Structures are given as C-alpha cells and as structure tokens.
Amino acid sequence: MRAQEITFLKLVQGEKQFQVPLYQRTYSWTRPQLQRLWDDLVDLVEQQLEGGSPASHFLGSVVLAPGQLQAGGVQRWLVVDGQQRLTTIMLAFTALRDHIRDSSVEGSARTADRIHRQYLVNEFLEGDEHFRLLPTQADRPSYGACVSHSPRSGGADNVGAAHRFFRGVLASGQEQYGEGWTTAVEIALRDLLSIVEITAERGDNVYRIFESINNTGVGLSQSDLLRNYVFMLLPGRGERVYEQLWLPMQQQLGPKNLELLVWLDLVVRGESKTKQTDIYRVQQQRLEPLAGNEEALEKEISELARRAELLRRILDPSLEPNEALRRRLRHLASWGGRIHYPIALHLLDLVDAGNAGADEAAEALGYVEGFLVRRMLCQASTQSLNRLFMSMPGDMERDRPPAEAVQRYLSSRRRGWPTDAEVAEAVRSKPFYWNGQAQQRAYVLQRLEESYGSAEPVDYGRAKLTVEHVLPQRPAQAWLDMLAEDSDDGQTPQELHDLLVHTLGNLTLSAENSKLSNHPFQRKQQILEASSLRMNQEIAATPRWGRKEILERADNLAARAVALWPGPEGEQHADSAEWSGWADLRAALIAMPTGTWTTYGDIAELIGSHPVPVGNFLATKAGVHGAYRVLTAAGRVSASFRWPSDEHGGNPLALLHAEGVPFDASGRARGSHRLTAEDLASLLGKEVPEVGSTNGSSESVAAGRSVQARAARFAELLRENRPDAADAILSFLHSWEELAPGCHLDYGKAAETSCFLMLRRDTASRAGAIWPFTLYPVFGTVEVVFQYMRSRPPFDDSGLRREFMSRLNAVPGVELAEAKLELRPSFPLEVLAGHPEDVHAALSWFVRQVTLHEPQDGHGE
Numbered sequence: 001m002r003a004q005e006i007t008f009l010k011l012v013q014g015e016k017q018f019q020v021p022l023y024q025r026t027y028s029w030t031r032p033q034l035q036r037l038w039d040d041l042v043d044l045v046e047q048q049l050e051g052g053s054p055a056s057h058f059l060g061s062v063v064l065a066p067g068q069l070q071a072g073g074v075q076r077w078l079v080v081d082g083q084q085r086l087t088t089i090m091l092a093f094t095a096l097r098d099h100i101r102d103s104s105v106e107g108s109a110r111t112a113d114r115i116h117r118q119y120l121v122n123e124f125l126e127g128d129e130h131f132r133l134l135p136t137q138a139d140r141p142s143y144g145a146c147v148s149h150s151p152r153s154g155g156a157d158n159v160g161a162a163h164r165f166f167r168g169v170l171a172s173g174q175e176q177y178g179e180g181w182t183t184a185v186e187i188a189l190r191d192l193l194s195i196v197e198i199t200a201e202r203g204d205n206v207y208r209i210f211e212s213i214n215n216t217g218v219g220l221s222q223s224d225l226l227r228n229y230v231f232m233l234l235p236g237r238g239e240r241v242y243e244q245l246w247l248p249m250q251q252q253l254g255p256k257n258l259e260l261l262v263w264l265d266l267v268v269r270g271e272s273k274t275k276q277t278d279i280y281r282v283q284q285q286r287l288e289p290l291a292g293n294e295e296a297l298e299k300e301i302s303e304l305a306r307r308a309e310l311l312r313r314i315l316d317p318s319l320e321p322n323e324a325l326r327r328r329l330r331h332l333a334s335w336g337g338r339i340h341y342p343i344a345l346h347l348l349d350l351v352d353a354g355n356a357g358a359d360e361a362a363e364a365l366g367y368v369e370g371f372l373v374r375r376m377l378c379q380a381s382t383q384s385l386n387r388l389f390m391s392m393p394g395d396m397e398r399d400r401p402p403a404e405a406v407q408r409y410l411s412s413r414r415r416g417w418p419t420d421a422e423v424a425e426a427v428r429s430k431p432f433y434w435n436g437q438a439q440q441r442a443y444v445l446q447r448l449e450e451s452y453g454s455a456e457p458v459d460y461g462r463a464k465l466t467v468e469h470v471l472p473q474r475p476a477q478a479w480l481d482m483l484a485e486d487s488d489d490g491q492t493p494q495e496l497h498d499l500l501v502h503t504l505g506n507l508t509l510s511a512e513n514s515k516l517s518n519h520p521f522q523r524k525q526q527i528l529e530a531s532s533l534r535m536n537q538e539i540a541a542t543p544r545w546g547r548k549e550i551l552e553r554a555d556n557l558a559a560r561a562v563a564l565w566p567g568p569e570g571e572q573h574a575d576s577a578e579w580s581g582w583a584d585l586r587a588a589l590i591a592m593p594t595g596t597w598t599t600y601g602d603i604a605e606l607i608g609s610h611p612v613p614v615g616n617f618l619a620t621k622a623g624v625h626g627a628y629r630v631l632t633a634a635g636r637v638s639a640s641f642r643w644p645s646d647e648h649g650g651n652p653l654a655l656l657h658a659e660g661v662p663f664d665a666s667g668r669a670r671g672s673h674r675l676t677a678e679d680l681a682s683l684l685g686k687e688v689p690e691v692g693s694t695n696g697s698s699e700s701v702a703a704g705r706s707v708q709a710r711a712a713r714f715a716e717l718l719r720e721n722r723p724d725a726a727d728a729i730l731s732f733l734h735s736w737e738e739l740a741p742g743c744h745l746d747y748g749k750a751a752e753t754s755c756f757l758m759l760r761r762d763t764a765s766r767a768g769a770i771w772p773f774t775l776y777p778v779f780g781t782v783e784v785v786f787q788y789m790r791s792r793p794p795f796d797d798s799g800l801r802r803e804f805m806s807r808l809n810a811v812p813g814v815e816l817a818e819a820k821l822e823l824r825p826s827f828p829l830e831v832l833a834g835h836p837e838d839v840h841a842a843l844s845w846f847v848r849q850v851t852l853h854e855p856q857d858g859h860g861e
Contacts, residue, residue, distance in 0.1 A: 002198070002199050003061075003196055003197065003198045003199075004196070004197055005194055005195070005196050005197075006194075006195055006196075006197050007056070007190065007191050007192070007193065007194065007195070008089055008119075008189060008190055008191075008193050008195060009119075009190045009191060011062065011195055011197060012119060012132055014075075015074045015075065015122055015125075016074065016075050016076075016077065016122075016132060017074050017075070017076045017077070017122065017128075017129060017131065017132055017133070017134060018064070018076075018077050018079050018086060018132065018133045018134070019067060019076055019077070019078055019079065019133075019134040020078075020079050020083045020087075020133075020134065020135050020136050020139075021078050021079070021080075021136075022136065022137075024079070024083055024136060025136075025797065026135075026136055026138045026139050026158070026797050026798060026799055027083075027084065027087050027135060027136075027139050027143075027157075027158050027159050027162070027798075028084065028158055028796055028797065029084050029087075029088055029158065029162060030158060030161070030790065030791065030796075031161075031165060031685055033084075033088075034088065034162055034165045034166075037059075037088060038165075038166075038169050039386070039387075040057050040275075041057075041092075041185065041188050041189070041193075042173070042384070042387075043057070043273060043387070044057060044184075044188040044192045045173070045177070045181070045184040045185055045188050048180075048184040048187060048188070049177060049180055049181075049184055054188075054192060056191075056192045056193065056194040057192060057193055057194060058194045058196075059085055059089075059193045059194060059195050060082060060085050060195065060196070061081065061082055061195070061196040061197075061198055062079065062081070062082030062085065062086055062195055062196070062197055062198070063079070063080040063081040063082060063198045063199075063200065064077040064078065064079060064080065064197065064198070064199050064200065065077065065078040065080050065199075065200040066078075066199075066200070066201075066202055074122060074125060074129050080200065081198075082195075083135070085195075086133060087133060087135060087139075087143070087159070087162075088162060089189060089193065090119070090120065090132070090133050090143075090147075091143075091146060091159065091162045091163050091166060092166045092189055093115060093119045093120055093189060094120065094146040094147055094149075094153070094163055094166075095163050095164075095165075095166030095167045095170055096115060096166070096170060096182065096185060096186060096189070097112045097115040097116050097120070097149075098112070098149060098153075098167060099167060099170040099171065099174070099182065100112045100115070100182055101149075102623065102625060103174075103182075103623070104622070104623060111182075115186065116147075116149075119132070119190075120132060120147050121147065131143075131144065131147060135159070138797075138798075138799040139157075139159050142155050142157050142159040142160050143159050145160075145594075146159065146160070146163045151594065151655070151658040151659045151660075152594050152595070152659060152660060153594060154167070154593060154594045155593050155594050155595065155818070155819065155821075156593040156595075156798075156818060156819045156820060156821035156822050156823075157798035157799075157801075157802070157821060157822075158790075158798050159798075160593060160594065161593075161822055164590060164591055164592075164593065164683075167590045167625070168587050168590045168591055169383075170182070170185065171586060171587070171590055171625070172381070172383065172583070172587065173185070175583060176384075176414075221255060221259055222259050222262065222263075222276065222277070222279035222280045223255065223258045223259040223261075223262050223279070225280040226262055226279065226280050226283050226284070227246065229280070229284055229287075230287065230297065230300075230301065231246075233287075233290075233291050233292075233294070233297055234294055234297055234298070235294075236294055237294045237297075237298055241298050241301055245298075245301045245302060245304075245305045246301060246305075248305070249261075249304070249305045249308040252308065252312060253308055253311070253312070257311065257315065258308075259276070259279065260311070260338075260341075261304065261307060261308055261311050262279050262283060262304070263276050263279050264307070264311065264341055264342060264345050265283075265304055265307055266279065266282055266283065266286075267342045267345075267390050267393065268307075268342060268345055268346045268349060268393045269286075270393070270394040272342075272387075272390040272391040272393075272394055272395075273390075287300060306352070307345065307349070310345055310348040310349065310352060311341075311345060313329060313348060314329060314333075314341060314344050314345065314348070315333075317329035317330040317333055318330075322358035322359075322362070324358065324359050324362035325348075325351070325358045325359075325361055325362040325365070327362070328361075328362045328365035328366055328369065329344065329365065331365075331369055331447075332344065332365060332368070332369055334439075334443050334446075335369065335372060335373070335439075335440055335443055336437060336439045336440060336443075339372070339385055339386060339389050340365070340368050340369075340372070340389065342389055342390050342392060342393055343364075343365075343368060343389055343392045343393060343406070344365060344368075345393075346392070346393035347361040347364055347365065347402055348361065350402060356401070356402045360401055360402050360403050361402055361403075363402075363403035364402045364403040364405075364406040364407075366403075366566060367403065367406045367407045367410060367566055368406065368410075369565060370417075370565035370566040370567060371410045371415075371417050373440075373444060373561075373564075373565045374417060374418040374422075374423055374561075374565055374567060375416065375417070375418060376435050376436040376440060376444070377418070377423055377426050377427060377430070377432070377435065377444070377504075377561065378418045378422055378423060378426040378430065378580070379426065379430050379435055379580075379584065379607075379608070380416050380418065380580070388415065392406075392409060395409065396409045397409070407566075407568070407569050408569055410568065411568035411569040411570070417567060417568040418567065418568075419567055419568065420562040420567055423558055423561055423562050423567075424555065424558040424559075424562070426608065427503070427504045427505065427554045427555075427557060427558040427561065428503065428505070428551055428554045428555070428558070428608075429499075429503065429608030429609065430503065430504075430607075430608035431502035431503060431605065431606065431608065431677070431681070432444075432502060432503055432504040432507060433467070433469075433501075433502035433503075433507060433689070434502060434678075434681045434686045434687070434688055435686075436687070437687055438467075438687065438689065441467055441507075442465070442466070442467060442509070444504075444561075445467065445507065445508065445509045445535075446460055446465075446509065447564055448535065448557055448560050448561065448564070449509060449533050449534065449535050451560045451563070451564055452534035452535065454532075454533075454534050458532055458533065463511055464511055465509040465510060465511050465533075466509070466510065466511070466750075467507055467508075467509065468507065468508055468509065468510040469501060469502075469506055469507060470506050470507070470508060470521075470524065470528075470539060470545055470550075471497065471500060471501050471506050471545060471550065472501075472751070473501055474752065474778065474779055475497055476520070478520045479497070479520070479521075480493040480494065480497065481493070482521075482544065482545075482546055483496050483497055483546060483547070485546065486546045486547035486548065492633075495601050495611070495633070496547060498601060498602075498605045498677065499604065499605055499610070500547060500550050502605075503550065503554060503608075504554055504557055504558075505550040505551060505552075505553040505554030505555075505557065506550050506553075508528075508533070508535055508536055508539060509533060509535070509536075510528070510531065510533075510536065521544060521545045524540075524545075525539075525540045525542075526540075528540040529541075538553075539553070581607035581608060581609055582607075582617060582621075584606065584607045584684075585603055585606075585607055585614070585617070585624075586624060586625065587684055588603065588606055588607075588680045588683070588684060589624065589625055589626035589627065589629060589630070590625050590626065591680070591683040591684055592626055592629055592675060592680070592683065593683075593819040593820075593821075593822070594659045594660060594819065595659050595660030595661055595673060595817065595818065595819035596629065596661065596673050596674070596675045596817070596819040596820070597629050597630070597631050597635070597656060597661055597669050597673060597674055597675070598629060598630055598631070598674060598675045598676075598679075598680060599611075599630065599631055599632060599633050599674070600612075600614045600615050600630055600631075600632065600633075600638075601633055601677075602674075602675065602676055602677040602680060603630060603677075603680070605677035606677045606680050606681060614630070615630075615638065615640065618630060618641075618644075619640065619641065619642050619644060620644055621644055622644040624644075627644075628641070628652035628655050628656065629656065631669055634668060635668040635669035635670070635671065635674065636667055636668055636669075637652045637653055637667070653667060656669065660673075660818075660819065661673050670815075670817075672815045672816065672817045672820075672825070673817045673819055673820075675820075675823075679820070679823050682787060682823060682824075683822070683823070690748070690754070690774065690783075690824075707746065707747060710747035710748070710749060710753055711745065711747055711755075713747070713753040714747050714753045714754070714755050714775075714777055715730060717752065717753055717777040717778055718730065718777040720777075721777055721778050721780065722777065722780060722829060722830070724833075725829065725830050725832075725833035725834075728832070728833035728834075728836065729775075729829060729832050729833050731836070732832045732833070732836045732839070732840070733745060733755065733757075733775075735836070735840060736757050736843065739840070739843065739844060739847055740759075740847045740851070742759050742760045743757070743758070743759055743847065744758050745757065745758065746758050746771075752776055752777065752778045752779065753777070754774050754775060754776050754777075755774070755775040755777075756771050756773070756774050756775075757771050757772055757773045757774075757775075757843070758770075758771045759771060759772075759847060759850055760850075769792075770788075770789065770792045770795065770850060771785060771788070772784065772785065772789070772804070772843060772846050773785070774824075775829060775832075776829070777829070780828060780829045780830070781826040781827070781828065781829060782826055782827050782828070782829055782831065782832065783824045783825075783826045784805070784808065784816060784824065784825055784826065784827070785824050786801050786805070786820065786821055786822060786823060786824065786825070787822060787823050787824050788824075789801055790821075790822055793853060794849055794850065794852075794853035795849070795850075798821060800849055801821055802818065802821060803845075804842065804845070804846055804849075805818065805821065807841070807842040807845055808827075808839070808842050810838070810842075811831060811835050811838040811839055811842065812831075812834070812835055812838070813827060813828060813830070813831040813834065813835065814827040814831055815827065
C-alpha cells in the first residue's frame with residue numbers, strides 16, 4: 001500500500017471512476033455529519049472572502065484498490081474506505097452546480113456546465129462509465145438523478161437529502177455573503193479539503209483491509225495526549241505538579257469536561273478556529289517553546305487549573321459566590337447548550353483577575369441571554385452562532401466595560417439581534433412550538449410566568465410542568481364553530497386554527513395535560529383556574545378563547561419578553577427590503593423532496609404569515625426554487641399562479657408529474673404526497689414534537705402515571721372514538737407483544753394517549769430503542785416513524801426503510817409516498833382491524849431485520 005496527501009481535484013482528475021463495492025453499506029450521512037463538514041467548509045470560505053490564505057482542512061482518508069481497466073480507457077478504482085466522504089463531496093458539487101445554474105448571474109450556465117464536466121462525469125463516455133463515482137446499487141438511481149439534474153433529483157433517501165441539504169445551505173450562504181460566495185465554495189471543495197489517498201496493490205485482500213480499518217481500538221482523547229506530552233516535559237517537577245494540580249482538576253471535571261476545558265483555554269486565548277479534534281496539536285505548538293523550562297510549564301498548568309475552577313461554576317452555577325452572576329449562569333444553564341461557554345469563561349476570567357466586577361459580568365451575560373432568546377422567539381437561524389461566540393472573547397472591544405462591549409458586539413446588524421418590534425411581531429405570528437428545543441420552550445414560558453411575581457413561587461423542579469396548547473392541536477367541532485366566528489372571508493376555521501395553534505399566545509405550562517385534552521374551553525377554564533400559575537389563572541378568567549384573545553395574550557407576553565430579555569444597542573431597526581420570513585419560505589421549498597407538494601396555508605403556518613401574502617410573494621419574486629410545488633388546499637395549481645419572469649416557464653402540473661407527484665383525472669394532486677407545515681418544519685431540522693408527547697421530545701418515555709394506567713386510558717379513548725374497531729385493534733396490539741422477544745407497548749402521557757409499538761426492552765428511554773408505529777386513538781391514525789428510524793440501525797439504511805414502506809403499501813388501505821421516507825406518514829387506524837394479518841407480516845419482517853443486524857455477544861460494534 002502507498003499513501004499520499006492530495007486535494008479532491010487531484011483525486012478525481014483524469015479518466016477515472018470510483019466504484020463502491022457491494023460489501024460497503026449504502027450512503028448513510030445525515031444532517032449532523034453534513035452540518036459538521038459544512039461548518040468546516042464555511043470556515044475556509046470566510047477566510048478566502050476576508051482576503052486570507054486558509055490552510056487546508058483534513059477531510060480524512062480514502063482507501064482505493066485497482067479495478068479493471070475499462071474498454072474506454074477509464075481506470076476503475078474500488079473504494080475500500082471513505083465512500084461516505086467521497087459521495088458527500090460529489091453531492092456537494094451537484095448542489096453547487098444546480099445552485100449556480102438557477103442563478104441569474106451572467107455566465108452561470110457555462111460555470112454550471114464546467115463544474116458538471118470537471119468533477120462529476122467522464123465527459124466522453126456513456127452508461128455507467130459516464131459517472132466518476134458509481135455508488136452501491138441501492139444508491140445509484142438517486143445518485144444518478146442528482147448528477148444528471150433529473151426532475152427526480154433530491155428524493156427522500158439519504159442521497160437525495162444530502163443534495164437538498166447542500167442546496168439549502170448554499171442558498172442561505174448566498175444571501176449572507178453575496179458576491180464571490182460560489183467561487184469561494186468551489187475553491188474550498190476543490191483545493192482546500194486535504195485527503196489522504198491510500199492505494200492498495202493488485203492482489204491485496206481489499207476486504208481484509210476494509211476490516212482492519214474499521215475495527216480499531218479506542219484511541220487516546222485530546223486531553224490524554226496533552227497530559228502525556230506535558231509530563232514528558234516535566235521530568236523533575238512532574239510528580240508534584242500531577243498530584244497538586246492535574247489530578248485534582250481531572251477528578252473534579254471528569255474526562256469529557258477536562259477536554260472541554262483544554263479547548264476553551266485555547267478559545268479564550270484567541271484561538272477561536274480551533275476544532276476539538278485539533279486541541280492537542282494547537283496546545284502542543286503553544287507549549288513547545290517552553291520545553292526545558294519546567295517553571296514556566298508549571299505556571300501554564302496552574303493557569304489551566306485556575307480556569308478549571310471557573311469552568312466548574314459555569315457547569316454548576318451554585319458554586320458561584322456572587323448572587324447576580326450565579327443567577328445569570330443558572331439562567332444560561334437552564335437555557336441549555338454550550339454556546340455561551342467561551343464568553344462566560346472570558347467574563348469570569350476578567351472578574352477573577354480583578355479587571356471587571358461580578359455585577360458587570362452578570363449584566364454582560366444578560367445581554368448574551370437576551371440575544372439567544374430573542375433570536376429563538378423570532379425563529380432566527382442558529383447557523384454560524386457557534387463561530388460567533390467562539391470569536392467573541394478575542395473580537396470584543398477591550399477598552400470598554402464588559403457589558404457595553406458585549407452589547408455592542410452582538411448589536412452589529414449582520415448578527416441579527418431582534419428589536420422589540422420584531423419580537424412583538426414574531427410572538428403574534430410565528431409557531432413558537434417548533435422553535436428551539438423542548439427545554440428552551442419550557443424555559444421561556446417559565447421565565448414569563450416568573451415575571452408575574454407570584455407571592456408563592458413555583459418549584460419547577462418538582463412540578464413536572466409541560467407545554468400545553470389552550471386551543472387544542474386537534475380541535476373538536478365546538479372549537480371550530482367558535483373559530484368560524486373569527487375567520488376572515490375565504491378562510492376556513494381549520495386554516496385559522498393552524499395559524500394560531502402553535503403561537504406563544506396559545507401556549508402555557510401545565511401538569512394537567514391529560515385532563516385538559518381537547519375539551520371545550522369552559523372545561524379547560526375550570527382546570528386552569530385551579531392552577532398555581534398566574535398565567536393560567538389569567539387564561540381561565542377570559543370568557544372565550546379565539547383569535548382576538550390569543551393575539552391579546554401574545555401582545556401581553558411580548559411586552560414581558562422584551563422587558564426580561566434586553567435587545568440591541570439603540571434598538572437598531574432593520575431596514576432590509578425583505579421580511580425574514582421569506583428566507584424561511586425559500587429554505588422550506590429547497591428542503592422539499594422531489595415528488596411532494598404543499599399548500600399556501602402550510603407555508604403561511606410555517607413562517608408566521610397568511611396564505612394571501614405567500615401567494616403574492618411567489619407570484620412576484622423571481623428565482624424562488626420550487627414555487628410551482630405550492631398548491632391550493634384542494635391540491636390544484638392556483639388559478640392565479642404566474643411565473644414571475646420569462647426565465648421560468650412550463651406547465652406546473654407537468655413539472656410536478658415529472659417529479660413523481662400523482663394527479664387524479666380532475667387535476668388534483670394526491671394527498672399522500674402533500675407536506676404539511678409540520679413536515680416542512682421537520683425537513684428544516686426543527687424539533688417538531690409528536691402530538692402525543694408531553695415535553696416536546698419523542699425520545700423520552702413520559703414519567704408520572706404508570707404504564708398500566710396509560711394503557712387503560714388508551715383503550716378508553718379507542719373505545720370512545722373507534723367503537724367498531726377497538727376490540728380488533730387491541731387484539732392486534734396483543735399480537736405485537738407476542739411477535740418476538742423485546743416486542744412491547746409503551747404509551748404517551750399527553751391529552752391524546754398514544755401507543756408505541758416498541759422493540760428492545762433493555763433501554764432506559766426511546767433514544768436507544770426502535771419502534772415502527774405510533775397509534776393515535778382520537779385522530780385515528782397509525783404513524784410510521786421513518787423520521788426516527790433513519791437514525792437507528794439497521795433502518796438508517798434507506799434501502800431497508802424503502803422496503804418496509806413497500807411491504808406496508810401492499811396492505812389494502814395503506815398509501816405511503818416514497819417522498820416521505822424521512823418523515824412520519826400515516827394510514828387509517830382501521831387498517832389494523834381490517835387487515836391485521838397483512839400488517840403483521842410487514843412487522844414480522846421489520847423485527848427480523850432488527851434481529852439480524854443486532855451485534856452478537858462479544859462482537860459488538
């Protein structure tokens with residue numbers, strides 16, 4: 001074998017083809033892996049745009065074995081290892097090509113064609129040899145569609161999802177960076193990703209090479225490597241320094257937080273671009289000049305130990321002695337995440353050194369919290385926030401008090417700190433229930449409740465409060481009748497419901513979710529009146545609960561929010577010509593898998609608008625990708641639909657049909673291919689709670705009532721709402737429990753007690769389990785949870801998910817669109833009663849696949 005470090009361009013140039021062999025798994029990268037790679041690429045792009053000369057980024061290795069020389073003179077290489085990286089870069093180039101081709105920049109067609117010929121294909125060959133990369137058979141149709149710019153490109157499998165991911169981030173980056181963006185991205189992909197090409201010789205056993213590469217032992221952590229290096233340089237003082245400084249630090253923080261400390265130490269020193277995989281290398285370079293000076297090295301370890309004490313206060317705010325600072329640290333800890341760690345450590349550093357007061361640091365952290373919460377309320381993108389906060393300690397003005405410096409730094413227009421007016425508008429219209437994470441949504445409502453200043457504060461740790469909709473997610477007819485009184489002309493009560501239901505004005509905290517259910521408002525009033533929360537008592541005192549009342553409460557909560565969370569310096573009002581919601585619209589349309597459609601109302605619900613302005617925007621704004629995929633609620637092309645410029649054209653119905661959307665004889669799109677607002681939010685990476693969840697997360701088993709009590713509640717709801725089918729459905733569920741070891745049932749705790757068909761008992765939460773179905777007894781649906789399967793082996797393989805969908809679609813009454821292979825499509829609950837044997841056969845196959853792919857004892861992965 002021989003190895004060399006090369007760029008992507010050098011890897012692929014010439015008449016070559018890279019073939020992924022059969023023993024390799026299908027393409028499996030999803031959003032987390034794609035986002036990490038993209039973040040690294042953006043770092044390289046930003047350095048170029050700032051006039052710098054960025055160092056290359058190490059992508060990893062690609063192990064190749066020579067294949068047969070093809071008739072056309074093409075050298076075929078078998079990709080023994082690294083196919084995920086190689087496929088990802090190829091898909092990034094397909095997205096870049098399509099992004100450039102769709103732009104209106106002069107010469108874009110030529111540039112797109114050059115990218116296609118230079119990186120993606122062997123120009124003068126046909127058939128399989130035309131493609132520079134030939135994936136496994138299961139991935140070839142989807143990959144081929146992306147390379148060929150087919151109407152079917154960007155499907156619902158992992159290949160299509162990666163193509164759509166890159167289309168989305170390229171469009172977002174174009175808006176942010178403007179001119180020069182696409183050129184810098186191409187250079188980063190082509191020349192700045194460093195790849196170690198390892199080439200096997202003919203006759204080498206390539207499968208053994210594959211096995212050896214993928215069965216390595218556990219390596220040393222970055223902090224382990226640094227410790228070994230430092231104490232190698234301390235032959236005289238090493239034992240004392242280890243016992244007095246390093247060991248106590250290691251014991252107090254633990255391995256993971258010790259590595260976090262060593263990284264944060266670099267960040268606050270100004271090494272803001274250091275990745276956690278490079279900690280050892282950068283620290284080694286910093287300490288290398290001190291080799292031979294044990295006193296100086298001891299001072300460095302002493303400084304690290306001092307910062308360890310400060311980090312402990314960030315991790316556990318109860319350790320902070322100053323009350324104001326302790327409260328701010330506790331608020332940020334409750335908010336969650338680690339994004340604030342660099343600036344928090346920098347501020348505690350200033351206090352510890354006597355260069356700032358604790359109250360000043362507390363005020364500065366208040367601005368950090370205000371920035372984060374206001375952006376969440378306004379659905380601002382979290383992209384680039386990590387880089388922003390990592391750069392903050394080194395980029396802030398040093399000659400100003402810390403609080404002023406933090407506020408000025410975050411108030412820059414391009415950093416997007418929402419003003420009071422923007423917060424008020426967002427609270428009225430944006431679907432808060434899909435904003436941020438479950439922990440953050442609950443935190444916002446908790447802080448708003450605390451703003452009422454109750455005489456007897458609530459113990460939130462013991463209360464087990466969850467987010468509750470006052471206007472229910474699935475309203476009974478009495479609710480819709482009331483909303484009919486508030487609807488605009490041409491607006492149905494259901495459409496008004498969808499625009500209001502997830503906004504902050506309609507949400508509260510409650511420990512009585514199952515009691516509140518979708519009861520009429522009068523019954524909810526009785527329950528909320530008994531609540532100890534002031535906000536619930538305020539709702540209970542309202543005579544009715546419609547549009548006017550929800551918007552009035554939204555205005556009240558917005559006023560409290562802007563008082564709690566401060567805004568930018570001088571309340572700089574954005575003078576942008578375009579509302580931020582239109583960027584969300586563009587992102588949603590790019591994220592749609594080919595073969596799907598949505599409605600003006602779904603888009604309006606997602607972005608916090610109204611169907612009419614959505615339609616006007618699409619009709620007048622040129623260059624909106626996928627505008628023809630937005631139809632009326634009836635699934636028809638709107639009579640008022642117009643292409644906004646001569647550059648576009650064609651029959652929208654014909655375009656959709658070519659992408660795989662089926663239509664009936666009257667020109668109505670098939671409902672099974674429609675993406676709801678919830679589907680669109682999921683595709684954008686938002687956390688969309690299941691209707692049956694209590695805390696906004698499908699990953700945790702609800703505490704509280706016993707499984708037996710929840711099972712009884714599910715059966716009760718089933719008999720109330722599906723009396724003719726209830727016994728047969730319960731019998732079907734019993735057959736699931738007897739299907740195989742590990743098959744069992746679990747139940748949600750929310751108003752509509754849902755039922756989960758679970759597999760694997762030896763897990764503390766659903767995070768480690770797998771389940772095919774969630775049943776909803778009131779709404780009457782069986783949800784097939786492909787969205788959660790795709791992150792759980794073996795169904796992270798899109799081929800297996802597609803096969804499971806195919807088996808279910810063979811059951812009469814089930815129609816699941818392949819375009820929803822990464823979502824949660826559903827079919828009627830009555831199918832379980834009418835065709836139990838057919839569904840049972842599909843589930844038996846599902847269980848068999850899980851069993852076949854589980855690691856054997858002593859042979860874990």
